[in-house]
Amino acid sequence: MVKRSSGRQLGALAGVAAAVLALVAACGSSGDDKPAGPQASVSSSGDLLGPIARASGAPVQIGLISDGKSQVADNSIELTAAKATVAYLNERKSGIGGRPIKLVTCEAQADPAKAADCANQMIEDKVVAVIIGGSPVLASIWEPLHAAHVPTLVYSGVNDAMRSDRESTFTISDGNFGGIILPLQQAKSAGLKKVTYIVIDVPAALDGLKTTAPALLRKAGLDINVVAVPPGTADMTPQIQNLTSKDPGLVFILGNDSFCISALNGLRAVGYTGQVAAISSCVTDATRKAVPGSQLKGITISATVPIGQDNPATRLYNAVAKTYGSGIDTTRAIGMTAFTEVAAFQSALQGITGDITSQSVIKAFKGMPEREIPGSLGLGFRCNGKADPTAPSTCVRGGIVSTLDATGNPGAYKVVGATPIED
Numbered sequence: 001m002v003k004r005s006s007g008r009q010l011g012a013l014a015g016v017a018a019a020v021l022a023l024v025a026a027c028g029s030s031g032d033d034k035p036a037g038p039q040a041s042v043s044s045s046g047d048l049l050g051p052i053a054r055a056s057g058a059p060v061q062i063g064l065i066s067d068g069k070s071q072v073a074d075n076s077i078e079l080t081a082a083k084a085t086v087a088y089l090n091e092r093k094s095g096i097g098g099r100p101i102k103l104v105t106c107e108a109q110a111d112p113a114k115a116a117d118c119a120n121q122m123i124e125d126k127v128v129a130v131i132i133g134g135s136p137v138l139a140s141i142w143e144p145l146h147a148a149h150v151p152t153l154v155y156s157g158v159n160d161a162m163r164s165d166r167e168s169t170f171t172i173s174d175g176n177f178g179g180i181i182l183p184l185q186q187a188k189s190a191g192l193k194k195v196t197y198i199v200i201d202v203p204a205a206l207d208g209l210k211t212t213a214p215a216l217l218r219k220a221g222l223d224i225n226v227v228a229v230p231p232g233t234a235d236m237t238p239q240i241q242n243l244t245s246k247d248p249g250l251v252f253i254l255g256n257d258s259f260c261i262s263a264l265n266g267l268r269a270v271g272y273t274g275q276v277a278a279i280s281s282c283v284t285d286a287t288r289k290a291v292p293g294s295q296l297k298g299i300t301i302s303a304t305v306p307i308g309q310d311n312p313a314t315r316l317y318n319a320v321a322k323t324y325g326s327g328i329d330t331t332r333a334i335g336m337t338a339f340t341e342v343a344a345f346q347s348a349l350q351g352i353t354g355d356i357t358s359q360s361v362i363k364a365f366k367g368m369p370e371r372e373i374p375g376s377l378g379l380g381f382r383c384n385g386k387a388d389p390t391a392p393s394t395c396v397r398g399g400i401v402s403t404l405d406a407t408g409n410p411g412a413y414k415v416v417g418a419t420p421i422e423d
Contacts, residue, residue, distance in 0.1 A: 052092060060128060061126065063125070063130035080328055080335070082103060082338045085320060108141060112137045128357055149167070151361050171393045177398060178399060182401060182416070197227065199255065225248065237269045254282075256282070257282060257286045264296075277299060282301065301410065307331065308410045366385070368382060377415055379415050386422055397421060400415055
C-alpha cells in the first residue's frame with residue numbers, strides 16, 4: 001500500500017504512489033500489473049457471495065471516476081470491476097441503506113481538463129459521493145468535488161491538501177506503509193543501518209524522500225540514501241556501482257516494472273547480493289521474464305491487494321467477477337483494487353438510515369466503527385481522523401506484504417503494522 005509526500009510519516013508515500021501510478025500508465029507497464037501464480041477457485045461462488053438480500057426502492061447515485069482507456073494505458077477494468085461489484089452489493093448486501101446503488105461513471109483519461117470535467121459532471125448529476133480510481137491527475141478530480149462538499153473515497157496518491165482534509169476526503173490506505181514503514185521494518189529486523197532508495201527521478205517521487213522519510217528513518221536509528229535515476233534509463237550499472245561501493249543497507253526500489261528491471265539488472269551486474277524490497281508495481285510478468293527468478297526470490301513487496309494467491313480475499317473477488325461481470329481479468333491488481341474500493345464504500349455506510357445525502361455519507365464515514373476492508377485479508381479501516389492525526393483523511397494503519405518465490409511470484413500475503421484505531 002503506498003502514497004506519500006509530507007506531513008509526518010504519511011508525507012513521503014503519497015507522492016511516490018502518485019508518481020508510480022502515473023508512470024505505470026504513461027509507460028504502459030506492458031499491460032501486466034498482475035503477479036502470476038495460483039488463482040482462486042470459484043466452484044462455490046454461491047457460498048462465497050452469501051445469501052440473496054436485494055436492495056429496493058429509489059437508487060442512490062454514487063460516482064466513479066476512473067482514467068479508463070487513454071492513449072497510453074487501458075485501465076477500463078476499473079469500470080467493469082466496479083460495475084460487477086455494485087451488482088453484487090445490490091443483490092447480496094442490500095445496497096446502501098437498503099436502496100440500490102446506481103453507479104455514475106466518467107473517464108478522466110489521465111487528462112487534467114477531462115478530470116475536472118468529470119468532477120463537474122458528478123456535481124451536476126447530484127451524486128452523493130464519488131469514488132476515485134488510480135490516476136496521475138487525482139488533484140484535478142478532487143479539487144472541484146471538494147469545493148462542492150462532495151465526499152470522496154480515494155485509494156492512494158493523495159497530495160497534502162487531500163491528506164490534511166478533515167471535511168470530506170477518506171483514504172483507505174496507509175500512506176506511510178509501502179515506502180517508509182516497510183523498508184524501515186525490513187532493515188531493522190535484518191540488523192542493517194541504512195535504507196538506500198533507488199527511485200525514479202520525478203519530483204512527486206522524490207519530494208517525500210527528501211523531506212519526511214529522513215526524519216522517520218533517523219528516528220529509528222537508520223541512515224537514508226536516495227539514488228534518483230531518470231525514467232527510461234536502460235543501464236543503471238554506473239549508479240548501482242556507486243551505491244554498492246559503500247554499504248547500501250536495504251535497497252528499496254520505487255518505480256514501475258521497466259524501471260525495476262533496469263535496477264535489478266544493474267544490481268546483478270555489480271554482483272550485489274544484499275536485501276532488496278520494492279513496491280508491488282515493480283514486479284509484473286515483464287519483470288519475471290527479464291530478471292532471473294533466483295534474483296527475484298526473497299524480495300519483499302508491499303501490495304495494494306493480495307492478488308496472485310489463493311486466499312479468502314481473491315476467492316471473493318473472483319466469485320464476484322465471474323457471477324456479476326463478463327471477461328474480467330482477475331489477475332490484474334487494478335481490477336481487484338476497484339472491487340475493494342467500492343465494497344469498502346458500501347461497508348462504511350452499513351446501518352445508514354434516513355435520507356442519503358452527501359452530508360449523511362460524511363457523518364456515517366466519520367462515525368463508523370472499525371471494519372474490515374473487503375479484499376484486504378483482514379486490514380481494518382476507520383475514518384474518524386485518528387488513524388493518523390497528522391493526516392486526518394487517512395482511515396488505515398498498516399498494509400499487506402508478500403515475499404517473492406523462486407519464480408518471482410508472491411508467496412502468502414500477511415497484514416503488517418495494523419493496530420486498532422482508537423475512539
